[in-house]
Amino acid sequence: MSIVGAVLVAPVLILLIRWFYLYYGFEKYIKNIPGPTPLPIIGNLHQFGAIADELTEFLGCRKKYGDVFKVRFSLDVPNIFISNRKVTEGILKSNNVLDKSTDYNFFHNWLGAGLLTSTDEKWKMHRKMLTPAFHFKILEGFVDTFNKFGDILLKRLGEEVGRPSVDIYPHIDIIVHLRHNLRAQEDSNSEYVNYVKEILRIVYDRTSMITKAFDLTYLFTSDFSLERKVLRVLHNFTNGVIASRKKELAQNGADSSESDTETEIKKRLSFLDTMLQYKEEGGIISDESIREEVDTFMFEGHDTTASAISFTLFCLANNPHVQETVIQELKSIFGDHKADASSHDLNEMKYLEMVIKESLRLYPPVPLIGRHILKDTEIDGYSFPKGVDVTIFVHALHKDPTVFPNPEKFDPERFSFENQNKGYAYIPFSAGPRNCIGQKFAMLEMKSVISKILRNFELLPSIPEHNPKLTGAIILKSQNGLCVRLKKRKC
Template identity: 30%
Template sequence: MLILLIVFVLGVSYYAYFRSTRGHLYELSRRLPSVGQLPLLGHTHWFIGGPERILNNIETLANKIEVSGGLGHVWIGPTIYAVIMNPEDIQTVLEKCLQKDASYKFLRTWLGNGLFVAPVDLWKIHRRLLLPMFHNRVVESYTEVFGKHSEVLVQRLQENVDGPEFDVFKYVTCCSLDIVFETAMGERMDLQRKPENKYVSARNAVMSIINMRLFKAWLQLDAIFNLTPYASVQKENIQLTHQFTDEVIRKKKLLKEKICASPTGYEVGRRRDILDMLLTRDSPFSDEQLREHIDSITIAGNDTTSLVVAYALVLLGSHMGEQDKVYKELKQIFGDSKRIPNKEDLNKMEYLERVIKETMRLYTVVPVIARQTQAELKLSTCTLPAGVGCAIVPFVLHRSKRLWGPDADDFRPDRFLPENSVDRHPCAFIPFSYGGRNCIGRYFGMLAMKSLLASILRTYEILAKPCGTLKIEILLIPVSGHRITLRKR
């Protein structure tokens, strides 16, 4: 009995201490509106269930906050998030809060301090050093790589012409991986012809486990996760991906030493990949840091690009008028020529670029952005204390009827004509995020997506039905896949 009394007193004392040290958070929750909150549980019950249910709940919560003023809060366990849906407040958060939220720690297990998840102080240094690798001139030097792999994609798709519907994403993602591996590391993987690859399998396994941890509260605790079989599977597959990249770096270093020892000190006519540029004589990066950055580039640069291309094909396949406009634009640029696109061709694809932007608006592949305040942050109607998570939901923001009009759910690429965009707030459309910590590879992604889509649409007519039910698995995924049928033009 005495033991039970002691446990009870200690429990009550800890709870009182816990509440007293977090008074500023409870005060914030009283100032910000909320919907669907339960005593003690907060909003945790909204994040239990399958990935379709969770995405639907996130959409419901964000929509209710968006229409009730654009600022609200959710409690997930003991953690409060300010949910920000006003473009003006979103701009403030993305410009001033450069620290990623604590939920990104699951990616840090894999990517270390790569650019995508690095703490702010380190990110500032490394972003400055990496920025020249993504200069427009450097990216434009890769257009031949984009075109070469796009031609292989067109050949691989031939097997589906006049056949039943199929999931085009698996074809596009192999093409995108071939592009990213060659431009980031100089590695020619030929995954389009040989898709079975240990590195890719390991990478997919790690992504699945990280996604599971993000949305299963009990697995977020390391003490519990480490007791499950998932922990050893994750460790094994992370080691496999690291070994692959470490070996590429080792080989690249030996090649650089050989080149430097040659009479000319360089290879005439050889295209430099990102790893080449990082391996300078006075490189500040350790081998571990090189691996973290290269892994981050290959992972972030592949999935997002592949998903946008696949969604664009489905949208064009279910909107034949818009597909005809794209084809006519491509015919004006290429005529009957079969050549691969160069940088001038890609820059002329103005309507196709609007199609890509409208695709990213309707199917925002990164549906949630999370940051953390490092100091007090003044927003339009309140001030957030330091240490608070900020959740922005572009997937809902981009379909807001308040921002985009009553036809917000319609596929209308011309909403991105300059005259239709002039009065739009810059943070009403943030597929590449915004501010200093926006996507460093956004120009790379746009040119690669144009090249892939142009190659496919010059060769094939696409037929498709809308994607249907969506789910969240870190990124935005259609439950039934990106299903299309093909006809030869």
């Protein structure tokens, strides 16, 4: 064999050796878990490599193989998909399954070791440090911000009144407010917002395309240089936000008077302020770690919230009796007044919260939650060996007919006071120790924005009728938009 031939053959042999090692090394432990037959090297990528079809393929596997099935993505560890509520509970509660799955590694260039991606002690330390920033007293301080964003949104939506079909998703472009306004809603071409979308595409491609999954081959793709450009913009923006806030806090500290009460000071503390104060008081946290957490929070508070609000509005447009019940609740709170909602008002929106929860059941913003098994684990008769990935298939879990009869029906009464406890069959914000730290913040924001829209517009089905085509590329979205009609509400 020539030298050139050897050079060409060697990489293929290495790939085959790795494939057989991973396949047979794990198969003896998970052979009783069903799943589609993988091909050498590429595994099941030929079935799940297309964004448009991935969620449909996973649902097909769920129907064919049951609520626990295995999939192999190229030269990676096996991935076990779970939509069984008992196994889900065991996974999310277990201390052996706290780390995120290997797919999350592709977020590291952008988010570093923030709460979404960090492991072990760093995650525990940062979670403990940041939890006070989401105390209800501090969250109340964001209500004015929600109202300001809502007013910008009303102006945009007002321009769409009378049109037979309006895609509402592009208008619901909300970024977490850290005392800095991205103006994403005023500028649909915001460089930051567009680059967030670009980095999400890159991350998804790296999880689903064999040519981009490996660092060596990824170097020769156009996305490699594009990612570096995108990350410069994203990180520079975040560093600017942090620097600006540091300066503002220093100025406020110099101007503060002793008449400020402890409660007033606490109410002004935001997510970013908490980290800056922690470092100022001698806490061990680097500037890089602060940036990673801000990047993480901006990402998780953007696409997930936009998805949740958009799908809820779509559900309301297509369920007029539910929308009317929400309107009656809002009238009981506000009467005929157009005043902005206070935190007390938002807490009184019990039925609207039921509506949002039902929308999150049908359309969970994060349809897949990945975890990595740290130690051999037994749960409800299933063996999960150390080293495998597991994926909680939230989108399928939420449609368990034994918990949610007639699961495709939109029915907010499922979440009435007497029906609230769904256990681990309902986890739109995940559950267990690594649940979403910002879920109360998100619910307040959603109630604020949705109630403001409903007090000003009637939502109607689009013409022609719109049927969303779902895609589960990291965040649940509709490939063909989420279309409704808008009619100015008279009172």
